[in-house]
Amino acid sequence: MSESPIYTPLDRELTRGTRLAFGVGQIAEGLKNASFNLFVLFYYNSVLGLSGSLCGLAIGIALVFDGLSDPLMGSISDNHRSRWGRRHPFMVIAALPLALAFFGLFAPPAGLGSTGLFLWLTGFAVVTRLMMTVYHVPHIALGAELTANFAERTRVVATRQIFGYLAAFGMAAIAFGYFFADEQGGRTNPEAYAPFAFCMSVAMVLTILASAWWTRDQIPYLPTSRAGALKTNVLRRSIAEAKSAFVNESFRKLFTGVLVLYILVGTETALALYVYEFFWSLGSREILFLSAAYTFGLVFGAMFTARLHRIWEKSPTLIFGTVGWSVCQIFPIVGRLTDVLPENGTTELIAFLLIARFLQGGLVQQGYASFSSMMGDIADEHELATGRRQEGIFFGVVSFSGKAASGVGSLIAGVSLDVISWPAGLGGATEAIAIPAETIRNLGILYGPLLAVFAVVGPFAYRGYALDRERHSVVLEALKSVPSHTSHT
Numbered sequence: 001m002s003e004s005p006i007y008t009p010l011d012r013e014l015t016r017g018t019r020l021a022f023g024v025g026q027i028a029e030g031l032k033n034a035s036f037n038l039f040v041l042f043y044y045n046s047v048l049g050l051s052g053s054l055c056g057l058a059i060g061i062a063l064v065f066d067g068l069s070d071p072l073m074g075s076i077s078d079n080h081r082s083r084w085g086r087r088h089p090f091m092v093i094a095a096l097p098l099a100l101a102f103f104g105l106f107a108p109p110a111g112l113g114s115t116g117l118f119l120w121l122t123g124f125a126v127v128t129r130l131m132m133t134v135y136h137v138p139h140i141a142l143g144a145e146l147t148a149n150f151a152e153r154t155r156v157v158a159t160r161q162i163f164g165y166l167a168a169f170g171m172a173a174i175a176f177g178y179f180f181a182d183e184q185g186g187r188t189n190p191e192a193y194a195p196f197a198f199c200m201s202v203a204m205v206l207t208i209l210a211s212a213w214w215t216r217d218q219i220p221y222l223p224t225s226r227a228g229a230l231k232t233n234v235l236r237r238s239i240a241e242a243k244s245a246f247v248n249e250s251f252r253k254l255f256t257g258v259l260v261l262y263i264l265v266g267t268e269t270a271l272a273l274y275v276y277e278f279f280w281s282l283g284s285r286e287i288l289f290l291s292a293a294y295t296f297g298l299v300f301g302a303m304f305t306a307r308l309h310r311i312w313e314k315s316p317t318l319i320f321g322t323v324g325w326s327v328c329q330i331f332p333i334v335g336r337l338t339d340v341l342p343e344n345g346t347t348e349l350i351a352f353l354l355i356a357r358f359l360q361g362g363l364v365q366q367g368y369a370s371f372s373s374m375m376g377d378i379a380d381e382h383e384l385a386t387g388r389r390q391e392g393i394f395f396g397v398v399s400f401s402g403k404a405a406s407g408v409g410s411l412i413a414g415v416s417l418d419v420i421s422w423p424a425g426l427g428g429a430t431e432a433i434a435i436p437a438e439t440i441r442n443l444g445i446l447y448g449p450l451l452a453v454f455a456v457v458g459p460f461a462y463r464g465y466a467l468d469r470e471r472h473s474v475v476l477e478a479l480k481s482v483p484s485h486t487s488h489t
Contacts, residue, residue: 014147018218019156022146023163025091025139025211028204030167032102032132035200037269039175039193040125041414043106046274047190049425050117056414058118059270062125063407069133074394077138085219087138088212094135095208099201101127106197135208142215144376145222148476154309157372158302161365165298167207172291174199176284186284187277244386245394250378250467257461258371261322264451266409267416268329271447274422278435279336279444280353281344293354297361298368305369313468314370314377319459321367326452328360333448337441374465377472384475416446 040059044050073090080086105124112120143156179196180187245251276282276290308317332353335341342348379394420442423435 014152014156018146018215019159021211021214022143022156023159023211024207024214026160026164027167027170027207028095028098029132029136029139030164031171031200031204031207032098032128033164034168034171035102035175035197036105036125036128037266038172038273040105040121041270041410042187042273043193044117044121045414045417045422045424047188047193047425048108048117050114050121051424052414052417052422054114054118054414055121056270056411056417058122059125059410059414060407061122062129063266063410065126066129066133069130070137073133073137074141077141078388084216085222087142087222088216088219090138091135091142091208091212094131095205098128098131098135098208099205101131102204103194103197103201107194139211140372142222143372144379146218148376148380148479153376154306154369154373157369157376158305161368161372162299162302165295165302165361169291169295171200172288172295176288176291181284187273244388245382248378248382248385250374250381250465251394253462253465254371254374254378257318257322257459260457260461261367263409263412266407267413268409268447268451270410270413271416271443274417274443275447278440279333279447280349286350289350290353290357293357294361297358297363298365299361300358301362301365302369304362305366308366309370309373314374315462315465315468318367318370318374319462321364321370322459324363325360325367328356328363329452330448332356333444337444337448374467377467377475380472380475380479381467384478420446 041052041055044055044058045052077086077090080089082089101124105121105128108117108120140160143160144153146156147153175196178184179192179199180189184192246255273287276287280286282290305317312320332341335352341352375394382388382394420439421436422439422443
């Protein structure tokens with residue numbers, strides 16, 4: 001590959017093939033996140049018998065360690081120089097270790113006691129998330145620097161997210177359609193988890209390597225920082241760069257609001273399978289249908305985010321998505337608790353839940369896509385102010401906060417299960433009748449109204465966000481006048 005600079009417009013539009021090649025890389029993160037968030041707490045608590053508090057603590061520890069590595073990885077990839085660019089080398093080297101760690105997470109040796117299970121869960125969760133950081137932070141930073149076009153950046157984000165959503169649905173289809181189907185012993189069958197994890201691990205390796213290979217032709221077109229690397233060790237440099245991110249007012253406002261949302265989503269995803277299995281008394285087929293409805297809602301919503309951004313600014317669209325998620329989280333649970341909805345097991349109830357999940361996916365997608373697109377805009381604004389191109393550190397800081405907050409959410413979920421006296425180690429029992437009705441009711445209150453009420457806090461943080469379309473256009477015009485912005489050296 002030639003080392004000579006190649007110049008391209010800042011606001012270029014990408015080919016569909018480039019967007020798809022980048023999007024394929026999100027499959028690995030989608031598979032890992034969906035599997036981890038849905039099954040890890042349930043597997044170690046309800047199947048293996050580890051207490052909810054210890055499960056939550058282990059997951060929380062892993063997420064904090066993982067989150068701490070995110071700004072570090074962002075800084076490393078921002079400042080890395082090689083003929084393969086800043087991002088691609090890390091994407092490739094993370095693939096196999098990630099797959100091995102993920103498989104080990106769901107394959108603990110037989111006979112481990114509570115302490116052994118806790119240590120196994122903590123260790124393999126740490127390594128799994130660390131390896132995903134090594135891959136995913138450079139990958140999402142790559143997406144932000146492929147183009148600075150206001151609308152094209154949203155399309156890139158939407159493509160990545162669609163692949164992630166399809167991956168999550170693919171995981172659900174494989175999990176509930178085969179490995180954890182009712183006829184295979186259901187979700188509490190301990191023998192199903194290791195083969196399931198092996199299947200997911202293979203898919204992660206293949207899609208990571210495919211995305212890295214198919215996007216290699218973009219390396220000469222990617223921007224590099226005009227400023228040299230800070231003359232300090234990597235840890236001090238990453239801390240300094242993380243601090244510099246908070247100097248940006250737009251970033252501070254976005255960071256605060258999303259932090260609250262991550263705590264809520266971390267709690268919700270950790271409890272989702274409990275609610276499906278016991279609160280709604282759903283079988284594997286119904287759970288799969290709900291997963292499909294949510295995925296289709298996300299994909300459907302992704303088709304309209306760019307259109308909404310032509311009408312609204314990104315900040316109002318983000319608020320709209322957050323509030324929409326809250327509304328859809330509250331009403332089904334409240335309807336069940338007040339006996340307004342049809343009885344569990346009826347076709348009418350399933351139809352209502354399918355509609356609610358579809359709407360929730362379509363609405364929350366507006367928040368997801370707007371947030372990621374806004375992060376790219378903030379990186380442009382920061383570069384103009386500081387002279388440094390640092391998508392990695394911005395996404396790394398946000399990823400750190402998100403994972404740490406999600407760890408708090410998992411800890412809240414685990415402790416809450418113990419508080420409501422949820423039975424651990426069901427050993428194959430899938431009958432909701434074995435659990436006291438009051439315990440199941442408390443699970444619903446925790447999952448619905450309590451979570452959704454806190455979700456309204458986030459939008460207040462976005463007030464005053466000023467990096468709108470007009471401001472971003474001014475930033476891009478100023479950056480175009482600076483030499484070597486888009487050179488690869």
